[in-house]
Amino acid sequence: xxRTVLKFGGTSVADLDRIAHVADIIAYxxxxxxxxxxxxxxxxxxxxxxxxxxxxxxxxxxxGDHFDDEYDVVVSSGEQVTSGLLALSLRKRGLNARSxxxxxxxxxxxxxxxxxxxxxxxxxxxxxxxxxxEIAVIAGFQGVTExxxxxxLGRGGSDTTAVAVAAALxxxxxxxxxxxxxxxxxxxxxxxxxxxxxxxxYEEMLEMAxxxxxxxQTRSVELAMNHRVPLRVLSSFTALGExxxxxxxxxxxxxxxxxxxxxxxxxxxxxxxxxxxxADRPGTSARLFALMGREGVNVDMIVQANARGxxxxxxxxxxxxxxxxxxxxVLTAQRxxxxxxxxxxxxxxAKVSIIGVGMKSHTGVAETxxxxxxQKNINIDVISTxxxxxxxxxxxxxxxxxxxxLHTAFDLDAQ
Amino acid sequence: xxRTVLKFGGTSVADLDRIAHVADIIAYxxxxxxxxxxxxxxxxxxxxxxxxxxxxxxxxxxxGDHFDDEYDVVVSSGEQVTSGLLALSLRKRGLNARSxxxxxxxxxxxxxxxxxxxxxxxxxxxxxxxxxxEIAVIAGFQGVTExxxxxxLGRGGSDTTAVAVAAALxxxxxxxxxxxxxxxxxxxxxxxxxxxxxxxxYEEMLEMAxxxxxxxQTRSVELAMNHRVPLRVLSSFTALGExxxxxxxxxxxxxxxxxxxxxxxxxxxxxxxxxxxxADRPGTSARLFALMGREGVNVDMIVQANARGxxxxxxxxxxxxxxxxxxxxVLTAQRxxxxxxxxxxxxxxAKVSIIGVGMKSHTGVAETxxxxxxQKNINIDVISTxxxxxxxxxxxxxxxxxxxxLHTAFDLDAQ
Numbered sequence: 016x017x018r019t020v021l022k023f024g025g026t027s028v029a030d031l032d033r034i035a036h037v038a039d040i041i042a043y044x045x046x047x048x049x050x051x052x053x054x055x056x057x058x059x060x061x062x063x064x065x066x067x068x069x070x071x072x073x074x075x076x077x078x079g080d081h082f083d084d085e086y087d088v089v090v091s092s093g094e095q096v097t098s099g100l101l102a103l104s105l106r107k108r109g110l111n112a113r114s115x116x117x118x119x120x121x122x123x124x125x126x127x128x129x130x131x132x133x134x135x136x137x138x139x140x141x142x143x144x145x146x147x148x149e150i151a152v153i154a155g156f157q158g159v160t161e162x163x164x165x166x167x168l169g170r171g172g173s174d175t176t177a178v179a180v181a182a183a184l185x186x187x188x189x190x191x192x193x194x195x196x197x198x199x200x201x202x203x204x205x206x207x208x209x210x211x212x213x214x215x216x217y218e219e220m221l222e223m224a225x226x227x228x229x230x231x232q233t234r235s236v237e238l239a240m241n242h243r244v245p246l247r248v249l250s251s252f253t254a255l256g257e258x259x260x261x262x263x264x265x266x267x268x269x270x271x272x273x274x275x276x277x278x279x280x281x282x283x284x285x286x287x288x289x290x291x292x293x294a295d296r297p298g299t300s301a302r303l304f305a306l307m308g309r310e311g312v313n314v315d316m317i318v319q320a321n322a323r324g325x326x327x328x329x330x331x332x333x334x335x336x337x338x339x340x341x342x343x344x345v346l347t348a349q350r351x352x353x354x355x356x357x358x359x360x361x362x363x364x365a366k367v368s369i370i371g372v373g374m375k376s377h378t379g380v381a382e383t384x385x386x387x388x389x390q391k392n393i394n395i396d397v398i399s400t401x402x403x404x405x406x407x408x409x410x411x412x413x414x415x416x417x418x419x420x421l422h423t424a425f426d427l428d429a430q
Numbered sequence: 431x432x433r434t435v436l437k438f439g440g441t442s443v444a445d446l447d448r449i450a451h452v453a454d455i456i457a458y459x460x461x462x463x464x465x466x467x468x469x470x471x472x473x474x475x476x477x478x479x480x481x482x483x484x485x486x487x488x489x490x491x492x493x494g495d496h497f498d499d500e501y502d503v504v505v506s507s508g509e510q511v512t513s514g515l516l517a518l519s520l521r522k523r524g525l526n527a528r529s530x531x532x533x534x535x536x537x538x539x540x541x542x543x544x545x546x547x548x549x550x551x552x553x554x555x556x557x558x559x560x561x562x563x564e565i566a567v568i569a570g571f572q573g574v575t576e577x578x579x580x581x582x583l584g585r586g587g588s589d590t591t592a593v594a595v596a597a598a599l600x601x602x603x604x605x606x607x608x609x610x611x612x613x614x615x616x617x618x619x620x621x622x623x624x625x626x627x628x629x630x631x632y633e634e635m636l637e638m639a640x641x642x643x644x645x646x647q648t649r650s651v652e653l654a655m656n657h658r659v660p661l662r663v664l665s666s667f668t669a670l671g672e673x674x675x676x677x678x679x680x681x682x683x684x685x686x687x688x689x690x691x692x693x694x695x696x697x698x699x700x701x702x703x704x705x706x707x708x709a710d711r712p713g714t715s716a717r718l719f720a721l722m723g724r725e726g727v728n729v730d731m732i733v734q735a736n737a738r739g740x741x742x743x744x745x746x747x748x749x750x751x752x753x754x755x756x757x758x759x760v761l762t763a764q765r766x767x768x769x770x771x772x773x774x775x776x777x778x779x780a781k782v783s784i785i786g787v788g789m790k791s792h793t794g795v796a797e798t799x800x801x802x803x804x805q806k807n808i809n810i811d812v813i814s815t816x817x818x819x820x821x822x823x824x825x826x827x828x829x830x831x832x833x834x835x836l837h838t839a840f841d842l843d844a845q
Contacts, residue, residue, distance in 0.1 A: 031486040065511065071446040073518035085521070088514030088529050092507040096480065099503030103488040106500070114503050118533060119578060163534060 017187040018050045018145055022155065022177035025059035026194040027251035028097050031104075036251065038104040040192070043255055045110060045150060052141070052151040052184060054177040055101055057093025065090045087128045087157070087167045091117065094154035094173065102152045112150040115141060117157035117165060122179070124158035130169035131158060133176075133238075136183045145184065153180060171232030178235045182242035189244050190261070191231060192251035197262035198223065198230055200427040201279040205415050208428035213260070215277055216267040220246075222370045222404045223278050231264070239264065267372050275373035275380060276425040279418050282366045283411055285315075286339030287396065288332055290346070292356030295328040303330065303353055310345050312338040316366075316399040316408060327356075331397060333408060336362050364396065365414040368406040369421055381405055387424035393417050432602040433465045433560055437570065437592035440474035441609040442666035443512050446519075451666070453519040455607070458670055460525060460565060467556070467566040467599060469592040470516055472508025480505045502543045502572075502582045506532065509569035509588065517567045527565040530556060532572035532580060537594070539573035545584035546573060548591075548653075551598045560599065568595060586647030593650045597657035604659050605676070606646060607666035612677035613638065613645055615842040616694040620830050623843035628675070630692055631682040635661075637785045637819045638693050646679070654679065682787050690788035690795060691840040694833050698780045698826055700730075701754030702811065703747055705761070707771030710743040718745065718768055725760050727753040731781075731814040731823060742771075746812055748823060751777050779811065780829040783821040784836055796820055802839035808832050 021041065028034050045051055057065075069089040098114035105112035121137035145151050155173025160166050168175050174191060181189035197211040198220065215223070217240035224233045230248055239246045249261025267273075293299055300319065307314050316333040334342060343360050346353070374380050384405055388395060393416065397408035409417055422428055436456065443449050460466055472480075484504040513529035520527035536552035560566050570588025575581050583590050589606060596604035612626040613635065630638070632655035639648045645663055654661045664676025682688075708714055715734065722729050731748040749757060758775050761768070789795050799820055803810060808831065812823035824832055837843055 031483065034487060068446065068511065068515055069518060072449060072515040072522070074522045083518075083521075085514045085517040085529055088517070088531070089511050092510045092514075095507045095510070096483065096504050099500045099507075100483055100487040102500040102503070103484060103498075106498075107487070107489045114500055116503070116580075165531075 018052065018142075018184045019044070020052050020054065020177055020181040020184065020186045020189040021192060022054040022173060022189065023056065023101075023192045023251055024173065024194070025056040025062070027192050028055055028057075028101065029059040031100070033251075034097070034100055034104050037192070038101060038108055039255055040251065041101075041105060041150060042108050042110060050145050050148070052145050052153060052180055052186070053101070054153045054155040054173055054180060055094060055097040056155050056173040058097055061093035061096070062090055065093055084128045084164050084166070087131075087165045091154070091157040091165050091167050094156050098152045098154040105150055105152070110150055111148055112152055113144070115139075115151050115153045117154060118159040118163070120151075120153060120180075122158040122176070124160055124166040124168070128160075128164075128166050131160070131166035133158060133168070133179045136179075141180075142184055168234075171235070174232040174235035175238060178238040178242070178244050178246070181244045182238065186244065188247060189239065190247045190249060192249055193230065194250065194252060195230065195248070196250035196253065196259065197248050198264070198278075200277065201418055201422050202281070205281075205418050206279075206422045206428070208422065210427065210429045212262045212277060214263045214265060214270045216270055216372050217264060218267065218403055219277050219370050219372055220264045222368070222401070223280055236264065240266075245269075270372075273373045274371055275377045276369045276371035276421075276427070277373075278370045279421045279425070279427070280368045280370065281414050281418050283414060284335050284337075285333050285362075285364050285366045285408065285411075286336045286342075287361045287364045287408060288334070288339065288342055288346070289359045289361075290330040290355045291358065292327045293330050294354040295326050299354060300330065304332075306345060306349060306353070307332075307334075307342060310341050312342045312345075316397050316406065318397050330355075333364070333366070333397065363411045364408050365411040365417075366406050366408050367414065367417045367421065368404055369425065370404045371425075372403050374403050374405075383424055384421060387420045388417055391416055391420045393420070433467065433557075433599045434459070435467050435469065435592055435596035435599065435601045435604040436607060437469040437588060437604065438471065438516075438607045438666055439588065439609070440471040440477070442607050443470055443472075443516065444474040446515070448666075449512070449515055449519050452607070453516060453523055454670055455666065456516075456520060456565060457523045457525060465560050465563070467560050467568060467595055467601070468516065469568045469570040469588055469595060470509060470512040471570050471588040473512055476508035476511070477505055480508055499543045499579050499581070502546075502580045506569070506572040506580050506582050509571050513567045513569040520565055520567070525565055526563055527567055528559070530554075530566050530568045532569060533574040533578070535566075535568060535595075537573040537591070539575055539581040539583070543575075543579075543581050546575070546581035548573060548583070548594045551594075556595075557599055583649075586650070589647040589650035590653060593653045593657070593659050593661070596659045597653065601659065603662060604654065605662045605664060607664055608645065609665065609667055610645065610663070611665035611668065611674065612663050613679070613693075615692065616833055616837050617696070620696075620833050621694075621837045621843070623837065625842065625844045627677045627692060629678045629680060629685045631685060631787050632679060633682065633818055634692050634785050634787055635679045637783070637816070638695055651679065655681075660684075685787075688788045689786055690792045691784045691786035691836075691842070692788075693785045694782070694836045694840070694842070695785065696780055696782045696829050696833050698829060699750050699752075700748050700777075700779050700781045700823065700826075701751045701757075702776045702779045702823060703749070703754065703757055703761070704774045704776070705745040705770045706773065707742045708745050709769040710741050714769060715745065719747075721760060721764060721768070722747075722749075722757060725756050727757045731812050731821065733812050745770075748779070748781070748812065778826045779823050780826040780832075781821050781823050782829065782832045782836065783819055784840065785819045786840075787818050789818050789820075798839055799836060802835045803832055806831055806835045808835070
């Protein structure tokens with residue numbers, strides 16, 4: 016029988032009742048003969064509590080992006096607790112189960128703490144245990160460094176653990192159980208006609224994830240794409256036996272009927288920075304964005320336009336609202352060095368995007384998009400595109416209107 | 431500079447403020463040039479919370495004394511959190527500190543889970559780190575089995591961890607910081623004139639600990655005695671710089687002025703079981719106590735008296751109230767097999783003891799004790815003695831009166 020990896024997030028293991036339901040799901044699947052490795056997150060709220068304690072103890076020693084090895088010792092305890100509890104709950108049901116902590120399954124990490132990257136697995140007997148019929152209950156989010164210290168993978172790291180374990184075990188699939196029943200064409204809170212997608216390609220899911228759909232962590236989708244691990248997003252909140260097909264995230268080739276557009280995403284966490292009267296000579300932009308990079312400002316959309324035909328240009332770029340304060344401070348300080356006249360920061364903007372692998376082979380997609388927005392009198396500020404995505408920056412007040420208009424324009428509304 | 435081991439219990443690390451105070455104490459001592467290994471318990475309340483979760487998840491799978499490997503995975507996370515938090519708090523003060531979990535310092539255990547015994551330490555670099563000036567912050571209560579699983583030492587196991595680490599590091603002393611400022615001649619809640627002892631022998635401390643004084647776990651005192659580790663009990667609640675001598679627990683030879691009696695202890699967790707009309711022939715008692723042993727009933731005091739000079743005897747023994755129900759059930763069921771007429775269980779009894787190494791060389795101690803109780807009209811039910819202890823079983827209503835009378839009779843009242 017093939018090996019299968021299951022992953023349960025924080026809301027799925029929020030308390031003992033939910034852990035018991037998860038144990039029932041696992042018992043059912045084990046009863047079907049599946050050889051299971053199960054990755055668990057911390058009970059919801061626990062990681063925040065532990066982060067609060069760690070920050071409280073360290074005070075100024077933990078600042079911004081600076082996390083360290085001891086922070087990881089503290090926060091990784093949340094997944095440890097869940098793995099032990101789920102193993103106990105499975106044994107209560109007469110199943111052969113045991114917990115595996117990061118150091119026990121020897122998931123080696125590199126590049127520091129708090130946002131470590133997975134290097135690989137040392138032989139720990141995990142695969143043999145799974146093949147022998149033992150349900151491996153793995154604490155997500157944590158690994159161990161070469162020096163034998165605990166390291167965590169950063170927020171959402173349990174998704175990444177699940178995919179890494181699935182790849183290492185050559186699992187036939189990796190089921191991500193969560194509190195929604197799949198990936199939707201857009202946010203159902205904004206568009207009630209939003210539909211659950213049956214399948215979506217890795218590339219589309221990556222764009223969805225990085226553009227604000229919070230179902231899967233970006234790194235886990237990248238890893239699944241690289242190792243060709245079929246992912247499925249499904250609900251841990253449906254009753255046993257109830258229909259629960261979820262959404263498959265797989266290679267484009269496995270999707271026979273490709274939609275032109277599969278999803279509409281939006282993000283209000285956007286700021287638009289306009290630099291006026293920048294010296295229009297080689298190297299100026301490079302200097303500007305090198306500075307942003309050094310300050311850790313993640314620049315997204317960029318537009319440059321010649322302003323007045325007199326050796327001066329205007330430059331527009333976007334970043335997250337959190338980064339925009341940093342950008343503003345450093346740009347103001349370096350105005351003379353970079354060479355520009357004035358700047359302006361707007362935070363009342365939103366980014367709305369359409370995503371679909373079908374765009375690669377269809378024309379007229381941008382036209383449909385822009386026309387739908389024009390029909391609603393929505394002004395487009397900045398445009399950026401990739402092979403499978405078109406994003407526009409608009410006035411934040413128009414976000415919901417734009418999402419609904421595009422959802423209808425691309426025939427995504429449920430009947 | 432010599433190595434020193436410090437241990438901080440649950441109330442000493444109850445919250446971030448208390449952890450900060452502990453960090454201040456450690457910083458002060460490190461500033462004196464001491465090479466420190468620090469053992470920490472879980473924040474007070476955490477272990478109970480985790481035990482509750484584990485029992486909730488396992489349901490009937492955890493019953494009575496049956497604990498297992500996954501229970502240990504869950505409950506050991508409490509000490510992990512504290513060790514990380516204290517390391518962070520020390521680093522905040524500019525000190526070189528790191529946490530050590532059970533598996534990292536390779537504290538090997540045997541004899542199962544939940545109440546594992548320490549087998550020894552594998553080389554982990556701990557001693558080198560301490561000698562190099564790093565403050566080792568060690569998660570107490572936890573070790574690792576030969577199979578690489580987490581194992582806990584049972585309640586109070588952090589004391590035992592501290593002494594084991596002190597022995598392994600050849601530390602000059604092991605300071606047990608707690609919420610009292612030392613070991614007292616008796617319970618100050620009953621006798622306001624109770625005095626802090628300056629020194630007490632391991633043997634006396636063992637009797638104190640096993641008789642109900644909850645300052646130190648019995649196993650840790652045994653271990654300290656076997657490895658001749660000088661222990662000190664002192665308060666983590668005094669301000670820095672304030673007088674805080676604590677109580678030394680050391681070998682008898684290091685105590686120059688030996689008191690005849692050093693402490694008065696009491697325990698209300700006692701039950702007296704009287705077996706009437708037992709067949710007075712060889713093997714009957716052996717069969718009775720073998721049965722108690724099999725049932726896990728820890729028998730304490732035993733008295734046998736010939737009852738009627740007709741081949742029948744009465745037998746009296748004591749055990750904890752918790753064990754007495756088990757004893758009652760099994761004895762009732764086996765009445766015919768053991769051969770006795772009837773039985774009686776009294777739970778309104780208390781044990782009061784006097785403890786002192788000086789008894790070995792002084793006479794008249796028992797006389798003084800019995801006379802003091804007689805003067806207060808307290809009836810003695812059962813008596814048991816060891817080389818450094820005399821215990822009496824009395825009516826529980828007289829407990830405080832007896833303790834006060836004995837405290838005065840042996841000149842222990844503070845002036």
